[in-house]
Amino acid sequence: QQHSWLLCEVYSGGKLTAVFQKLFSLEHGAQTDLLEISDELIAEINLAYFVACRYPTSLEGIDLNGWVAQIREGLKMSKAHWELEMNKTLDKKPNGVVDSNLVGGPEMSITVGSQELPAMSRKQKVSTIKSALATIDVMQF
Numbered sequence: 001q002q003h004s005w006l007l008c009e010v011y012s013g014g015k016l017t018a019v020f021q022k023l024f025s026l027e028h029g030a031q032t033d034l035l036e037i038s039d040e041l042i043a044e045i046n047l048a049y050f051v052a053c054r055y056p057t058s059l060e061g062i063d064l065n066g067w068v069a070q071i072r073e074g075l076k077m078s079k080a081h082w083e084l085e086m087n088k089t090l091d092k093k094p095n096g097v098v099d100s101n102l103v104g105g106p107e108m109s110i111t112v113g114s115q116e117l118p119a120m121s122r123k124q125k126v127s128t129i130k131s132a133l134a135t136i137d138v139m140q141f
Contacts, residue, residue, distance in 0.1 A: 020062045024048060030073035038135050041071070045141060075140055082132045089125045 023044050026032040034041060048067075051058055110117045120128070 016058055017061050020051075020059065024062055024064060024067045026067065026070045026074065030070045030077065032070075032074055034071070034074045034078050034139060035132055035135055038139060041139055045071075045139070071139070075136055079133065079136050082129055082136065086126070086129045086133070089122060089129060 048059075048064060052064070
């Protein structure tokens, strides 16, 4: 019984506010790479939702509106970026028409530990981009 009381003291009031202030902020604002931190961000969004519903007074002093605005702006920018990458991969012009004269754009290579990785096929690129867009959709609220 004594331990549970001590635990409540550690995770309440100002100590909890300090934890929430760190959790509910993006290190680089809307420019944060949300795909890189998607697992953490989804968990934080779920925590914020739970705490807001169950213990709303615990969030006093936390700028949730600013955090949400940064997430929304970051998601908007990420989605636009990946949709543009999809259009490039599919060789689409801005109006959505596929240009059959394009070969697929410039090739690039990735080197890891002085070893060049093989280029991704168009199908792999499309699959990767679809996965990124699906993750962005999961984070939208």
